[in-house]
Amino acid sequence: MSAKRIITVLGATGAQGGSVVRAIAADPTSGFTVRAVTRDRAKAEDLLAAGIEVVEADLDDEASLRRALDGAHGAFVVTNWWEPPAAGSAWTSRTEREQGQAANAARAAAATGLRHVIWSTLADTRSYLPDAPRQEAGYTVPHADGKAEANAFFLDAEVPTTFVTAPMYYESLFTFNAPRRTQDGTLVLAMPIGSARVVSGTVDDVGRIAYAIFNRGDALVGRTVPIASDLCSGEDFAAGVADALGEPVHYVPVDPAALAHSGMPDAGELANMFQYFVNAEKDLTQIDFNWLRDLNPGLQPFTTWASANRHRFRALDL
Numbered sequence: 244m245s246a247k248r249i250i251t252v253l254g255a256t257g258a259q260g261g262s263v264v265r266a267i268a269a270d271p272t273s274g275f276t277v278r279a280v281t282r283d284r285a286k287a288e289d290l291l292a293a294g295i296e297v298v299e300a301d302l303d304d305e306a307s308l309r310r311a312l313d314g315a316h317g318a319f320v321v322t323n324w325w326e327p328p329a330a331g332s333a334w335t336s337r338t339e340r341e342q343g344q345a346a347n348a349a350r351a352a353a354a355t356g357l358r359h360v361i362w363s364t365l366a367d368t369r370s371y372l373p374d375a376p377r378q379e380a381g382y383t384v385p386h387a388d389g390k391a392e393a394n395a396f397f398l399d400a401e402v403p404t405t406f407v408t409a410p411m412y413y414e415s416l417f418t419f420n421a422p423r424r425t426q427d428g429t430l431v432l433a434m435p436i437g438s439a440r441v442v443s444g445t446v447d448d449v450g451r452i453a454y455a456i457f458n459r460g461d462a463l464v465g466r467t468v469p470i471a472s473d474l475c476s477g478e479d480f481a482a483g484v485a486d487a488l489g490e491p492v493h494y495v496p497v498d499p500a501a502l503a504h505s506g507m508p509d510a511g512e513l514a515n516m517f518q519y520f521v522n523a524e525k526d527l528t529q530i531d532f533n534w535l536r537d538l539n540p541g542l543q544p545f546t547t548w549a550s551a552n553r554h555r556f557r558a559l560d561l
Contacts, residue, residue: 245364247276250457253302253348255279256286259321259363259409262450263548267457268295275457280311287391302344303332308351317359317457320348324386325509338380338389345393357461360397361453364467367391368519370453375515376503384516390465406467410444411520413472413548417555422435422492424561430492432481435499435517439524440479444472445548448539455538471530473545483549487556 254260256279267277276408281287288295300311302322312318322341334340345362350359353503365387372383382388397404416422422432452470456463475483481494483485499521503514520527549556 247274249278249314250275250279250311250337251278251301251315251318253280253308253311253319254321255290256259256281256447257321257323258412258414258446258450261320262446262448263319263378263453264290264295264450266450266454268293270300270454273454273558275316278311280526294307302347303329303340305347305351309348309354311353312351312357313447314355315355316355317357317361318348319361319363319453320345320351320352321363322348322390324389324524328355336380336385338382338561339386340391342393342396343560344429345390347394349396349400349402352397358403359457359464360402361456362394362397362404363408363409364390364394364406365486366523368523371506371522372515375518378512378515380421384512385515387519403461403464405465407449407453407456408467408469409446409449410442410469410471413443413445413545413552416480416484417559420480421559422481422488422561430485430488430490430561431495432477432492433495433497434477434480435497435502435514437496437521438476439521440474440476440528441524442469442471442473442527442530443545445543447531448472448542451539452535459538469527469530472548473479473533473542474528474530475545479545482547484556487547487549487553488561548549 252260252263255264262277264277267275279290280298280300282301284299285295298311300307322344324337324341327378328334328340367388368384368424375383379385422430424430449470481492485492499514501517503511
C-alpha cells in the first residue's frame with residue numbers, strides 16, 4: 244500500500260483550518276493524512292490526542308513555513324485579518340500583515356514543490372462600494388480586499404492553487420448575529436442585510452469541500468470555488484432560529500450605516516461588508532449548488548443545520 248500524501252493545514256486550531264483537519268481525519272479511506280500547523284503546540288492538545296501530526300510554524304516566518312510544508316503534497320492556507328500584529332511588529336496594518344503572510348506561504352509552497360494549495364481568499368468588494376467610507380489602508384472591506392489582492396502571490400509563484408471563498412457562517416448566529424430579547428419579551432434577529440439573500444454556510448462544510456477539492460486534484464487547480472451551504476435572507480435566518488428555539492423570532496433589518504456608527508470594534512469594516520452583501524447580491528448568489536453537492540453530498544441547508552443545533556440556540560442567554 245502506498246503511503247498517504249500529507250496535507251499541511253495552516254491555522255489548524257482555528258475555525259476554517261480545524262474544519263479541514265476534521266474532514267480529512269474523519270475519512271479512514273482517505274489517501275491523505277493531516278499535518279496540523281499551529282504557532283503554539285500546547286493549544287493543539289485535542290489534535291495530538293487524536294493522533295494527528297502537529298508542527299509549530301508561524302505565517303510571519305517563511306523559514307518555519309518551509310519546514311512545515313516540507314514533504315507535503317498540498318496545503319490549506321488561511322490567514323486571520325482580525326488578529327492584530329504583535330507588539331513591535333514591522334507591519335503597519337493588519338492588511339499589510341495578512342498580505343505579507345500570504346506572500347510567505349506562496350513562496351514557501353513554491354520552494355517546497357507543493358502539488359496543490361487551497362488558498363482561502365475573498366472577493367474584492369471595491370467595485371460594488373464606490374461611495375463607501377474607506378477603512379484601513381484605503382480599502383472598503385480590508386479583510387476581503389486584501390485577500391483578493393493576495394491571490395497574485397500564488398499565481399506569480401506558479402503554485403498550483405485552488406481559490407476558495409468562505410460564506411457568512413451560520414455559527415455567527417451564536418455570536419455577533421445572535422438573536423436578542425427585547426424589553427417586552429419579543430425575540431428579534433437584527434441584521435444589516437435588508438431583504439438580500441446572503442451566501443451562507445456552516446464552517447464544517449468549508450472543510451468537507453476543501454477535502455473534496457484535494458481529492459479532485461489537478462482538475463480544480465486555477466478554479467475559484469465559492470463555498471456555500473445555502474442562500475439565506477434575514478427572514479430565512481429568523482424562521483430557522485424560531486424553529487430551533489420553539490418560539491417566534493422577528494427579523495429586524497438594520498441600516499448598515501447605523502452599524503458603522505455603533506462604536507463596536509471595526510464597525511466601519513463590518514458595515515461595508517454587509518452593504519457589499521446587499522449591493523453584490525445578484526452576482527454573489529450565482530452558485531451551482533448541484534456541483535457543490537457533488538463535492539459534498541452532506542451539504543447542510545440552514546433549516547437542517549439549525550434543527551441539528553437547537554441545543555446550542557437554547558443554551559444562549561436569551
